[in-house]
Amino acid sequence: MQNYISQQNFNALLDSLISQGKRVVAPRTNAGTVLYEPLANAADMVIDQLPRRSGKEAFFPLCEDIMTYQKEGQKIELQDIDPTRFLETVLVGVRPCDAAAIPVLDAVFSWDYKDEFFLERRKKTTIIGLACTQADDACFCTAVGLTPADPKGADLFLTPLEGGGYACETQSEKGEALVANNKELFAEPNGYKPLPLAEPQTGKFDLKKVKAWLDEHFEDPAWDSIATRCVGCGACAFVCPACHCFDIVDEGTEKQGKRRKNWDACGFWKFTHHASGHNPRDQQPKRYRNRIMHKFKYYDDKFGQTLCTGCGRCIRLCPVGIDIADILQDIDKIEVKVKVEENS
Amino acid sequence: MTQPIDTSIYAAVTAAIQGEAKRILSEGQVTAIVGYAAARRKGSAQPIVISQPDDAQKLIFTPACVNNLAVYLTKAKKEIPKTGKIGIVVKGCDLKALAGLMGESQLKRENLYLIGVPCAGVLGSTIQPDTELTSDSIAPKCTECNERMPPECDFVPAVQVPVNQGLEKKYAAEIARLEALTPQERWAYWKEQFSKCIKCYACRQVCPFCFCEQCLCDRNKPQMVETTPRPAGNFAWHIVRAMHLAGRCAGCAECERVCPMDIPLNLLNRKMAKELKELFEHEAGFEVQEKGPLNSFTDKDDQSFIK
Numbered sequence: 001m002q003n004y005i006s007q008q009n010f011n012a013l014l015d016s017l018i019s020q021g022k023r024v025v026a027p028r029t030n031a032g033t034v035l036y037e038p039l040a041n042a043a044d045m046v047i048d049q050l051p052r053r054s055g056k057e058a059f060f061p062l063c064e065d066i067m068t069y070q071k072e073g074q075k076i077e078l079q080d081i082d083p084t085r086f087l088e089t090v091l092v093g094v095r096p097c098d099a100a101a102i103p104v105l106d107a108v109f110s111w112d113y114k115d116e117f118f119l120e121r122r123k124k125t126t127i128i129g130l131a132c133t134q135a136d137d138a139c140f141c142t143a144v145g146l147t148p149a150d151p152k153g154a155d156l157f158l159t160p161l162e163g164g165g166y167a168c169e170t171q172s173e174k175g176e177a178l179v180a181n182n183k184e185l186f187a188e189p190n191g192y193k194p195l196p197l198a199e200p201q202t203g204k205f206d207l208k209k210v211k212a213w214l215d216e217h218f219e220d221p222a223w224d225s226i227a228t229r230c231v232g233c234g235a236c237a238f239v240c241p242a243c244h245c246f247d248i249v250d251e252g253t254e255k256q257g258k259r260r261k262n263w264d265a266c267g268f269w270k271f272t273h274h275a276s277g278h279n280p281r282d283q284q285p286k287r288y289r290n291r292i293m294h295k296f297k298y299y300d301d302k303f304g305q306t307l308c309t310g311c312g313r314c315i316r317l318c319p320v321g322i323d324i325a326d327i328l329q330d331i332d333k334i335e336v337k338v339k340v341e342e343n344s
Numbered sequence: 345m346t347q348p349i350d351t352s353i354y355a356a357v358t359a360a361i362q363g364e365a366k367r368i369l370s371e372g373q374v375t376a377i378v379g380y381a382a383a384r385r386k387g388s389a390q391p392i393v394i395s396q397p398d399d400a401q402k403l404i405f406t407p408a409c410v411n412n413l414a415v416y417l418t419k420a421k422k423e424i425p426k427t428g429k430i431g432i433v434v435k436g437c438d439l440k441a442l443a444g445l446m447g448e449s450q451l452k453r454e455n456l457y458l459i460g461v462p463c464a465g466v467l468g469s470t471i472q473p474d475t476e477l478t479s480d481s482i483a484p485k486c487t488e489c490n491e492r493m494p495p496e497c498d499f500v501p502a503v504q505v506p507v508n509q510g511l512e513k514k515y516a517a518e519i520a521r522l523e524a525l526t527p528q529e530r531w532a533y534w535k536e537q538f539s540k541c542i543k544c545y546a547c548r549q550v551c552p553f554c555f556c557e558q559c560l561c562d563r564n565k566p567q568m569v570e571t572t573p574r575p576a577g578n579f580a581w582h583i584v585r586a587m588h589l590a591g592r593c594a595g596c597a598e599c600e601r602v603c604p605m606d607i608p609l610n611l612l613n614r615k616m617a618k619e620l621k622e623l624f625e626h627e628a629g630f631e632v633q634e635k636g637p638l639n640s641f642t643d644k645d646d647q648s649f650i651k
Contacts, residue, residue, distance in 0.1 A: 031536045033606045052604060053542070062542055062573045136472065137385045228423045229391045231415060233546035235604045251570055260572050265544070270562055283423055316471045319550045319602035320411060321383050321390030329384075 014042035026092035054241030055098040083120035097311035099153035101241035129154025135198035138312030161192040205332035227288030234265030236314035360501030366400035377431035387474030412596040414552040436491030440594035460497030484514035540605035547599035591636035
């Protein structure tokens with residue numbers, strides 16, 4: 001099924017969802033920076049820019065309370081957070097690199113332990129994806145198996161058209177329901193042409209070859225030359241649509257407080273710092289190695305896909321210019337014999 | 345109106361840095377050099393540590409050479425070899441950080457070979473590194489810079505830095521604007537800015553003066569500052585940092601440049617610098633000072649607060 005919606009009707013759709021009490025999260029300017037944030041009016045949406053942070057925070061916020069405690073005398077009271085209170089949400093204007101990361105996160109958060117916070121939000125969220133028409137030389141979605149028109153992860157996928165408006169393709173029951181409930185805002189395809197798609201300006205690399213090298217080179221002098229410059233902040237992990245490590249902290253007083261789940265990053269020295277004082281990743285290159293290994297080997301070993309969607313945010317925002325696409329291209333250039341598993 | 349910035353000297357600066365780096369590495373005067381190299385993206389640069397004379401040709405200087413490389417010589421960065429003399433490529437603003445680190449006994453002048461850069465300015469942001477350097481894209485710190493030729497280096501390329509006249513002093517203008525607000529309006533301004541903070545600590549990690557073995561904000565037994573990216577913890581973090589840098593910050597503005605959320609952090613540091621100048625006539629400069637104004641006492645200090 002294909003359909004058309006004008007920009008005006010699209011805004012009307014979002015305003016109508018807001019008035020129904022739904023949380024509509026879309027790119028919006030906050031103190032000069034475009035971020036995915038809840039909208040009060042559809043007119044505040046800045047749909048033509050890739051937000052500085054990814055869409056993951058609609059399901060996996062920077063910080064969330066997971067429990068509260070109160071203590072009075074000998075009486076200790078623990079209170080769980082009730083995930084059923086989470087609002088029905090529509091996440092809007094999600095480019096393929098952000099949308100494709102969401103199923104990648106689903107695999108982790110519903111694997112051995114079912115993360116009720118993530119999964120409940122996920123269940124209650126409808127994702128409106130958007131084909132991408134802008135790219136720079138940090139973008140590399142096409143090198144990790146996506147395209148600027150890949151609808152993966154979206155419930156309803158929009159393609160911007162010449163002359164305004166969008167072609168809409170439903171991708172799931174949630175997407176179909178959204179269109180069915182707002183039929184009057186959609187029209188027959190009007191014959192407009194789609195805007196030209198983005199063309200990521202980064203050379204491709206062979207993910208299989210990269211993984212084959214990583215399989216054999218946990219120890220390698222290359223890690224020092226790649227990551228000695230890394231200063232150990234969490235910028236790359238925090239702007240990444242696929243990074244999902246978190247830390248749990250108790251904050252408050254001895255009388256009352258909250259247990260919170262916060263984003264964490266493998267670049268931090270504290271990430272693997274043991275209570276004994278020992279740190280198995282005692283130097284920055286070992287921490288950066290984990291970033292690459294997790295994305296292109298460990299995650300692949302476990303879930304059969306890559307933990308990177310090529311959005312390029314880590315490249316644009318690394319304080320010291322570390323360029324993950326450049327590193328992967330360099331690994332790709334190394335002659336690696338891809339192991340052929342013997343039939344036995 | 346946007347004015348172009350003349351960076352035509354950078355080709356000659358690059359050639360001179362390469363020549364000097366090759367010479368001092370070949371002669372064994374230094375064991376390694378920290379400098380800038382071109383990276384993959386058009387116009388981009390990244391820090392590099394070289395130890396072979398043949399690698400000297402990798403060194404460059406362009407408007408994208410934004411980093412304050414002094415951070416690589418601090419004890420926060422243990423991966424850079426600390427044995428023997430190290431060469432480092434420094435802009436004037438970076439050199440002030442080195443002087444501060446020497447004053448705090450973190451570095452010794454005799455262990456450094458300073459390759460000074462005659463600098464016409466660098467970019468304020470390298471998110472798109474091939475941006476042309478203009479009065480709009482130039483780093484705000486460069487609009488207030490009077491130190492385009494770093495003094496007392498071991499080597500400085502012999503070129504004349506063109507004078508860019510009439511650039512608006514961006515920090516002075518913004519500080520004046522904020523000072524004119526009511527306390528409530530200023531609070532609202534910073535509340536909005538800090539609401540974006542994600543506690544990635546990029547500001548801390550690039551700062552040459554954030555060399556504490558364990559940052560107060562990383563302590564959890566007991567927790568000193570809320571680590572959570574929420575309003576209380578975000579305010580606490582940025583105020584703790586501004587106070588800890590007062591009288592030490594040399595103004596390289598790296599914290600502000602690297603902030604992935606565009607928080608104008610250097611405004612806090614510039615405001616503190618302004619206060620310290622007024623209170624103690626102190627300014628971070630090229631002179632190595634053993635004690636800063638907040639860890640020393642002189643009978644000239646203002647004592648009017650004692651009632």
